[in-house]
Amino acid sequence: MTAGVPTEFISPGPQSFDTPPIIDGVDWFTKPVLVAVLSVVVIVWFYWGASRKAAIVPSKLQFAGELGYNFVRNSIARDAIGSTEYMKYVPYLCGLFYFILLNNVAATIPLIQFPTFSHIGWAYVAAIMSWVIYNAVGIKKHGLLGYFKHQTMPAGVPGWLMPLMIPIEFISNILVRPISLSLRLFANMFAGHILLLVFVLGGEYMVFESGNIALGGVGIITFLMGIAIAGLELFVQCIQAYIFVVLTAQYIGSAIADDH
Amino acid sequence: MSEHQDPKPSPPNSGDGWRVLSYLIGGVLVYGGIGFGLDRLFGTQFLLPVGIVLGAGLTILMLHFRYGSRS
Numbered sequence: 130m131t132a133g134v135p136t137e138f139i140s141p142g143p144q145s146f147d148t149p150p151i152i153d154g155v156d157w158f159t160k161p162v163l164v165a166v167l168s169v170v171v172i173v174w175f176y177w178g179a180s181r182k183a184a185i186v187p188s189k190l191q192f193a194g195e196l197g198y199n200f201v202r203n204s205i206a207r208d209a210i211g212s213t214e215y216m217k218y219v220p221y222l223c224g225l226f227y228f229i230l231l232n233n234v235a236a237t238i239p240l241i242q243f244p245t246f247s248h249i250g251w252a253y254v255a256a257i258m259s260w261v262i263y264n265a266v267g268i269k270k271h272g273l274l275g276y277f278k279h280q281t282m283p284a285g286v287p288g289w290l291m292p293l294m295i296p297i298e299f300i301s302n303i304l305v306r307p308i309s310l311s312l313r314l315f316a317n318m319f320a321g322h323i324l325l326l327v328f329v330l331g332g333e334y335m336v337f338e339s340g341n342i343a344l345g346g347v348g349i350i351t352f353l354m355g356i357a358i359a360g361l362e363l364f365v366q367c368i369q370a371y372i373f374v375v376l377t378a379q380y381i382g383s384a385i386a387d388d389h
Numbered sequence: 390m391s392e393h394q395d396p397k398p399s400p401p402n403s404g405d406g407w408r409v410l411s412y413l414i415g416g417v418l419v420y421g422g423i424g425f426g427l428d429r430l431f432g433t434q435f436l437l438p439v440g441i442v443l444g445a446g447l448t449i450l451m452l453h454f455r456y457g458s459r460s
Binding site for chain 2: 284293306376379
């Protein structure tokens, strides 16, 4: 840390995401687990507090809770699933949205600053959960064969093209959807966090450890850019939570639709 | 907030772009994969690119039928 003595710059990489166990000997209890548990506590506390003393004239907390709930219910679930059947899926979509949102925004909150979904396992599980749900509700509604037909016969395609289209429809509905759901969330969180690390650690290195005045000036600019990137990341974190839930809702909507 | 008033309704098709992306990946994957398999089978080299282009083309055709007439 002494100025004037050049030290090696260790660039951030995938190893920056390997956090040590918080308690020695409990290997599974790492930072993402802690962040996820905290987020669940905060969500439960918030919605419990908002609905505990529900009144016709809402308190501030109840108003905030209703605002958050109505956003998912009206702007995501009802629009994507349709106004007759959407209520069944609102609890899942609402819980999913706020879970992903809080875990993403945790990357911006000082002292936490870790996006849970930058560990791909979390993103896989979230996507598999949505995958199981939309397939299950589709099979329940159309029956196994009916649902299979529903997901492999694209609407509006003339008959002579059908044989060529069926494999595309099947692969994209059954295989690509969950993979793209999980990879989109994971890659955005991973890349955003690593970008921030590069800017902030690079700036810090150039200012304090490079021992070069000119580099120090560049380092300050780098650091300021890092703050701008942090603002952009906050936006990306919210958008990714929204996209994940909108797509889940759309997949459920298309699984139970009657367009054939 | 009343029951049926939504201050900012998002368009119902707001996720279509992302679904189109998954179709494009699916089309390229299927026909590229078939091309790759046939290449291995016959020892040729040109069927993989042909399959990729064919898959992308068929997907675009399908998207045209599926979403083209909607608006």
